[in-house]
Amino acid sequence: MSLRSDRIHALISAQERDPFSVLGVHPVEKNFVARSFFPDAISVDAFTLKGESIGQLTQIHESGLFEGTVSLKKLEPIRYIARYENGEKYEIADAYSFGPVLGPMDDYFVSEGSHLRMFDKMGAHVIEHEGVWGVHFAVWAPNARRVSVVGDFNYWDNRRHQMRNRVDTGIWEIFIPDVGAGTAYKYEIIGVDGQTLPMKADPFAYRSELRPATASIVEGPSQREWSDEAHREFWANADARRQPISIYEVHPGSWKKNGSDFLSWDEMAEQLIPYVLDMGFTHIEFLPISEFPYDPSWGYQTTGLYAPTARFGEPEGFARFVEGAHKVGISVLIDWVPAHFPTDSHGLSRFDGTALYEHEDPRKGFHPDWNTAIFNFGRKEVVSYLVNNALFWAERYHVDGLRVDAVASMLYLDYSREQGEWIPNEFGGRENLEAVDFLKRMNKELYGRHPGVLTMAEESTSWPKVSHPVHEGGLGFGFKWNMGFMNDTLRYLARDAVHRSHHHNEITFGLMYAFTENFVLPLSHDEVVHGKGSLLNKMSGDDWQKFATLRAYYAFMWGYPGKKLLFMGQEFAQRDEWSEARSLDWHLLEYGPHQNVQKLVRDLNHLYTSEPALHARDCEGEGFEWVLVDAHEDSVFAWQRKAPDAAPFVIISHFTPLKRDGYRIKLPHAGKWKEALNTDADYYGGSGVGNLGQIETDQDGFVNLNIPPLGTLILKLES
Known part of the structure; x- marks a missing residue:
């Protein structure tokens, strides 16, 4: 009945490869024998789950290994009461007397790489199993001993x-019975070489400890009854390309602070949601909110893709935030980072002692720019892990979309690498065909199961059809960030006004490709960090010119085809470069120039969202037409925005500090045009140059306009 000494040694030294063959209840001839491990216990008694005594176990090794015959008629889970010399007793059901939770169909779909409910099966889940409540733990570590x-x-x-x-x-x-939500845990793994690895956090954990602690925490089943059906149904049935989308990009740790502390999700809901609603933005986009160890990484080096970071409270707080936003019609996007992950010892790096989630060869598995590991997109289990994560955020937290970070780094094998530092694909090319297949699959699965969810690619190259459907040869994203628009326009506006006439094409060139993708125009966090300064300080000229140019630029952008994105703080012309370590400079709103920029952005959003001509054909060439494209000597640009059954608009932007009175221009329609917005109006702190709110063309559409210095006019056809 007793165990061999080598099995005992393996068990008590935590080297046993098959502990369920040793511990638990086992048939021996016509009886059942129970074995348990209780270090330092002096006695162990066995009971049925109903509390009936079925025998006492005898200590067979001084380490705390007990064994004994138990009076059972069939295999079933049992409980123990262990007693100690100090008089304490410990009661627990025997984890090793329970059968497995996962079944053969799970094995089949996991092996096939087609399991789309892995987040229900892997990680730690509070469940009832064989009549007992406890936690089921599951982790992928195929090369572990x-x-x-x-x-x-x-x-x-x-x-x-x-x-x-x-x-x-x-x-x-x-399955460990009698364990509940709130319990901290990790996995300790012996690798293929027999070495014990640093303890690992759970890749599928729904919750994590607050840094610098790194354990995972058991999260109970969500009890939330969502009440956002109307919001989700609207987007599920809408063509997002033809809806107004104006995104407020937020780093949740520094939008505002509570003293030196972070705001909780509930505090953010109370303050951020009403602010965004008042400002007229349609979407909030958070920089990555999944768990990450290092604050200055802003979340882009995540160690817990399934766990909302503990910095802002418990995960359910994030769900409450999303629901609160949905109730007032605001969508919530999150930045998602499937390109790479940090090499922190408790994370995914060499998870079971081998390159499990990453490539073994650093030419494919290590990112030189960020000192991070690159996911192995050629491994079906890794692809399944990432695809499941995309589905998870849409399902558990009802997020409205994912902005996928660093897509260009995924698409090219030679990204940031010199000759000889990368491995060509099977056809000798530089395209990462495995990553391409992953992105296509992710988009197909996400759009197929959650049709109201958007995906947006941060992709900085000319890769074709990023935002085209997979069945048409595209990557399947809903939208793509227009990095060219951002680079060209900011470079143009950083020039002294006297030189802009020589660089007119930096503004006009973007319309050569503006409708090849479904574009988002991003003025993101990347433009206001790492010594780049704020948007205000990128504008050339003195302080008055900087503010005037920024106001003109914003109206130019809101009138330009494409969805809009503005990083927090830029809506009131933050002066200093953004830092994640401190709150935005809200005190600037005590000063008129900053108040005026904020008023302008608010008015632009409300105009953009309320007028179909300004948003309904953002992604289609039929909604745009140049009115004046070659006035380079004057640095004047004019174009028409239009949509079916909607009043057309003309946007006129001027980027020199000269006042241009009686500027003759032919508008696309003869009649009266209302001055819907003028960035040089007194109301916005401008010089007041305008056209008394309205103009009227001659019968051929010509008119003599007063065009303000460093200003943008938005005109709406009235009659």
Whole structure:
């Protein structure tokens, strides 16, 4: 009946590869024998789950290994009461007397790489199993010799809960009864070489400890009954390309602070949602909110893709934020980082002692720019992990979209690499065909299961059809960031006004490709960090000219085809470069020039969202027509925005500090045009040059306009 000494040694040294064959209840001849491991216990009694005594176990090794015959008629889970010399007793159901939770169909779909509910199966889940409540733990570590789950519930003792290996999939699992939500845990893994690895956080954890602590935390089932059906149904049935989308990009840790502390999700809901609603933005986009260890990475080096960071409170707080935003018609996007991950020892890096989530060869598995590991997109389990994560955020938290970071770094094998530092694909090219397939699959699965969700690619090259459907040869994204627009226009406006006439094409060139993709025009966080300064300080000239140019630029952009994105603080002309370590400079709103920029952005948003001509054909050439494209000597640009059954608009932008009175121009329609917005109006702190609110053309459409210095006019056809 007793164990061989080598099995005992393997068990008590946490080296046992098949602990379920040793511990738990086992048939021996016509009886059942129970074995348990309780270090320092002096006695162990066994009971049925109903509390009936079924025998006492005898200590067979001084380490705390007990064994004994139990009076059972069939295999079933049992409970123990262990007693200690100090008089304490410890009661727990025997994890090793329970059968597996995962089944053969899970094995099949995992092995095939087609399991789309892995976030329900992997990680830590509070469940009822064989009549007992507890937590099911499951982790993928196919090359491990042994995996133990350790935590508060077992005194972080790697001997107590060595896991069951599902050999066909490389998944290790165990159901631990009497454990509940809020429990901290990690996995301790012995690698293929026999070395014990640093303890690992759970790749599928729904919750994590607050940094610098790195353990995962068991999160209970969500009890939320969502009440955002109207919001989700609207977007599921809408053509997003023809809806107004104006995005307020937010770093949640520094939008505002509560003293030196972060705002909680509930505090952000109370302050950020009403602010965004008042400002007229339609979407909030958060920089990555999944768990990450290092504040200055802004979340772009994540160690917990399934866990909202603990910096802002419990995960349910984020769900409440999303629901609160949806109730007032605001969508919530999150930045998503499937390109790479940090090499922190508790994270995914060499998870089971091998390059599991990353490539073994650093030419494909290491990113030289960020000192991070690159996901192995050629491994079906890794692709499944990432695709499931995209689905998870849409399902569990009802997020309205993912802005996918660093797509260009995924698409090209030679990204930021010199000759000889990268491996060509099977056809000798530089395209990462595995990453391409992953992105296509992710978009197909996400749009197929959550049709109201948007995906947006941060892609800085001319890769074709990024935002075209997969069945048409595209990558399947809904939108693509227009990095060219941002680079060209900011370069143009940084020039002294006297030189702009020589660089007129920096503004006009963008319309050569403006409708090849579904574009978002991004003035993002990337433009106001790393010594680049704020948008205000990018504008050339003295302080008055900087403010005037910024106002003219914003109206230019809101009138330009494409969806809009503005990073927080730029809506009131933040002066200093953004830092994640401090709050935005809200005190600037005590001063008129900053108030005026904020008023302008608010008015631009409300005009843009209320007028179909300004948004309904953002992504289609039929909604745009040049009115004046070659006035380079005057640095004047004019174009028409239009949509079916909507009054057309003409936008006229002028980027020199000269006042141009009686400027003759032919508008696309004869009649009366209302001055819907003038960035040089007194109301916005301008010089007041305008056209008394309205103009009227002659019968051929010609008119003599007063065009303000460093200003943009937005005209609406009245009759």
